[in-house]
Amino acid sequence: MxxxxxxxxxxxxxxxxxxxxxxxxxxxxxxxxxxxxxxxxxxxxxxxxxxxxxxxxxxxxxxxxxxxxxxxxxxxxxxxxxxxxxxxxxxxxxxxxxxxxxxxxxxxxxxxxxxxxxxxxxxxxxxxxxxxxxxxxxxxxxxxxxxxxxxxxxxxxxxxxxxxxxxxxxxxxxxxxxxxxxxxxxxxxxxxxxxxxxxxxxxxxxxxxxxxxxxxxxxxxxxxISRYAGKEVFQVRRIDVKPVLSMLDGLDFTHEIAGDTIFIYSDNSPEIGKRLIGMDNVEVLHRPANLEDVFFRLTGKELVD
Ligand SMILES: Nc1ncnc2c1ncn2[C@@H]1O[C@H](COP(=O)(O)OP(=O)(O)OP(=O)(O)O)[C@@H](O)[C@H]1O
Ligand SMILES: [Mg+2]
Missing domain, CATH: 3.40.50.300 (P-loop containing nucleotide triphosphate hydrolases)
Known part of the structure; x- marks a missing residue:
């Protein structure tokens, strides 16, 4: 023991x-x-x-x-x-x-x-x-x-x-x-x-x-949270994933997709935010990372169904 x-x-x-x-x-x-x-x-x-x-x-x-x-x-x-x-x-x-x-x-x-x-x-x-x-x-x-x-x-x-x-x-x-x-x-x-x-x-x-x-x-x-999701998360709602990811090309980030939402995890938030704001037809939510993100990254599932 x-x-x-x-x-x-x-x-x-x-x-x-x-x-x-x-x-x-x-x-x-x-x-x-x-x-x-x-x-x-x-x-x-x-x-x-x-x-x-x-x-x-x-x-x-x-x-x-x-x-x-x-x-x-x-x-x-x-x-x-x-x-x-x-x-x-x-x-x-x-x-x-x-x-x-x-x-x-x-x-x-x-x-x-x-x-x-x-x-x-x-x-x-x-x-x-x-x-x-x-x-x-x-x-x-x-x-x-x-x-x-x-x-x-x-x-x-x-x-x-x-x-x-x-x-x-x-x-x-x-x-x-x-x-x-x-x-x-x-x-x-x-x-x-x-x-x-x-x-x-x-x-x-x-x-x-x-x-x-x-x-x-x-x-x-x-x-x-810091190991699996970093400090902050951008939740981006957009039908097409590709233009969002290519807009962030060259930056250090990881991402997950759930339904029509792309979750972008990074410690380099200002640069990511700047680029996303410049895009048309996307809704962006910027928030601190939480345990929900950790669970999602580990299992691909949401904690609360
Ligand atoms: N007494 C029981 N007899 C048969 N199956 C059971 C019994 N208790 C739990 N289970 C089953 O065991 C699994 C785990 O159930 P448990 O209640 O431990 O989950 P939980 O994580 O507490 O879920 P919740 O968040 O809904 O409370 C479920 O599939 C449940 O149906
Ligand atoms: Mg229970």
Whole structure:
């Protein structure tokens, strides 16, 4: 096991019948880092993280969490981990605070301790005023915050979040990001999956890019971006590719084509921009390169379908 590793996965696989959802992936998650799994629908992200929190047994390989084997010590691991599942699974028959208190019983937390923690967590996630309300009356963003509060009730050292902010509006998303950053500074190790490049770039120290059950690349977001996509990208919409490429003749750039769009990657943006602006009938979007570009360059696919 690597030093300071919270999770060590070696060649883990998961099959559902004839479908191999995870095809032998290896990774370490270090103490106090935020590690992200990115990939399109069906890439195997949820399956991979479910194995980490002992929800889905592995088909093969070895997986240790806090030095314990997931197939032998699941009880111990579960007590140290907090989980935010992809789908909201709050109990609709209970109100907000009861959802936390009932959940706390799984961890044998004494009632008075649980009540104190629940109030603190509801305050931390800015939903304490709604504590007596039925969960069905909460907005999607508030339900997500409640699930994060629930995941923290056992004071986990590792927090696993499956698409924590999917479907939320930007304001709700930013509030959750802020709270997750605070947890990180408190020393909580995090693993998350996301489809949002901004989420990964804001929160993750390292990311694994997944496609069809495999990790195609892993690293720090900025390093991956500069290695595979450079600093900036020109997105050029034009029916004919040839005139665009010949206009850039002699310059140092690489390109990809998707539909009617040419993606031009380069560190020599001013000269490229000057030449493209001189062309007729092209729409040009100039933007910083992101992880979406990295994924596209590596797989020829888009991250968000
Ligand atoms: N319990 C299951 N039984 C059968 N097949 C499953 C099961 N869970 C997942 N799969 C299949 O495994 C593959 C990977 O699914 P998974 O949910 O891990 O993907 P994902 O990357 O989380 O996708 P998304 O971004 O849509 O959440 C998919 O083809 C899915 O249909
Ligand atoms: Mg998923």
């Amino acid at each position: 690597a030093e300071h590793a919270v999770v060590t996965a070696q060649n883990i696989t998961k099959s559902f019948g004839s479908l191999e959802a995870v095809k032998g992936i290896s990774f370490d998650v270090h103490q106090k880092e935020c590690y992200g799994f990115l990939g399109p629908n069906g890439a195997g992200k949820t399956t991979a993280i479910r194995m980490i929190y002992c929800y889905t047994p592995l088909s093969s390989g070895s997986l240790n969490v806090f030095g314990s084997d997931v197939s032998r010590d699941s009880r111990k691991i579960k007590s140290m981990v907090g989980v935010v599942p992809q789908n909201n699974n709050l109990d609709p028959d209970l109100n907000v605070i009861e959802n936390l208190l009932v959940y706390s019983r799984y961890f044998d937390i004494p009632r008075d301790v649980a009540e104190h923690r629940a109030r603190q967590l509801l305050q931390f996630l800015s939903i304490d005023e709604r504590r007596k309300e039925q969960v069905e009356l909460l907005s999607g963003g508030m339900q997500r915050r409640l699930i994060i509060a629930r995941a923290l009730i056992n004071e986990p050292k590792l927090l696993i979040l499956d698409e924590p902010t999917t479907g939320l509006d930007p304001q709700a998303r930013h509030l959750i990001w802020q709270r997750l950053r605070e947890l990180k500074t408190q020393g909580v190790t995090m693993i998350l999956t996301t489809h949002y490049m901004e989420e990964a770039q804001q929160l993750c120290d390292r990311v694994a890019l997944m496609d069809s059950g495999r990790i195609v690349e892993e690293g720090r977001p900025q390093e991956l």
